[in-house]
Amino acid sequence: MEIIICKTKEEASRKAADLVTALVKSNPKAVLGLATGSTPVEMYKCLIADNKAKKVSFKGVRSWNLDEYWGLPPTHDQSYRYFMDENLFDSIDIVKKNTHVLNGLAKDWKKEVASYEAAIKKAGGIDLQVLGIGSDGHIAFNEPGSSLASRTRIVSLTPQTIKDNARFFKKAADVPRQALSMGVGSIMEAKRIVLLAFGANKADAVKGMVEGGVSQFCTASALQMHQDAWVFCDAAAASKLKLKKYYAWRGDEALKAELAD
Numbered sequence: 001m002e003i004i005i006c007k008t009k010e011e012a013s014r015k016a017a018d019l020v021t022a023l024v025k026s027n028p029k030a031v032l033g034l035a036t037g038s039t040p041v042e043m044y045k046c047l048i049a050d051n052k053a054k055k056v057s058f059k060g061v062r063s064w065n066l067d068e069y070w071g072l073p074p075t076h077d078q079s080y081r082y083f084m085d086e087n088l089f090d091s092i093d094i095v096k097k098n099t100h101v102l103n104g105l106a107k108d109w110k111k112e113v114a115s116y117e118a119a120i121k122k123a124g125g126i127d128l129q130v131l132g133i134g135s136d137g138h139i140a141f142n143e144p145g146s147s148l149a150s151r152t153r154i155v156s157l158t159p160q161t162i163k164d165n166a167r168f169f170k171k172a173a174d175v176p177r178q179a180l181s182m183g184v185g186s187i188m189e190a191k192r193i194v195l196l197a198f199g200a201n202k203a204d205a206v207k208g209m210v211e212g213g214v215s216q217f218c219t220a221s222a223l224q225m226h227q228d229a230w231v232f233c234d235a236a237a238a239s240k241l242k243l244k245k246y247y248a249w250r251g252d253e254a255l256k257a258e259l260a261d
């Protein structure tokens, strides 16, 4: 795991976007795994800027998102399909039919998740997966207690996640209690992982992910077992890491080398 520690989330987002842009330039048909939430918004702004500046084109890219609230239609302003259109897809040259988000209104969720996983497999798997991290250490909606081998399925949100996400809804009671989510095992199959974490309220989760034991109690800790995981933090999110100076130095060197290739 390489950890890039920047002063601000803007700086960290720019560096993470550099990895994504470099991948799509070298493989214009790349398969991206995308995330929602407040965390990746700044990185998506950087990708939009790169696309507008003609540094990169997303015309050949296919994407699959991590999760979707169960019961929300794609037209709901808090659905993750709506979020992706608003924050990325409508502002870049990606072909909309090549973007995939789980259907929160599927009649049969088992069929929905099976065909979602099959489609990713048919596309050759995810080349680069973007992730945020929940304050309880979750990735996608893999809450504490999710098997580290879990696959895409229906999940129940913890009271903490409902509380965290209530800021996007009128009231906490409006936050859906369930979601369809890629599993930890599904996420781990991505060839490269780019996880973003910003703010002091993520410091415990980042500490657990990087320096805690591998445990289903902090599902992000599974990334310790991934061969190509990159974590981009601001100073506040990295503040509880014991070896943060070492990680920062090593991470900067690794990123420089990666982008020079």
Ligand code: PGA
Pocket: 036, 037, 038, 039, 040, 132, 133, 134, 135, 138, 139, 140
């Ligand atoms: P946030 O959520 O980006 O809105 O903080 C992150 C997550 O729950 O994965």
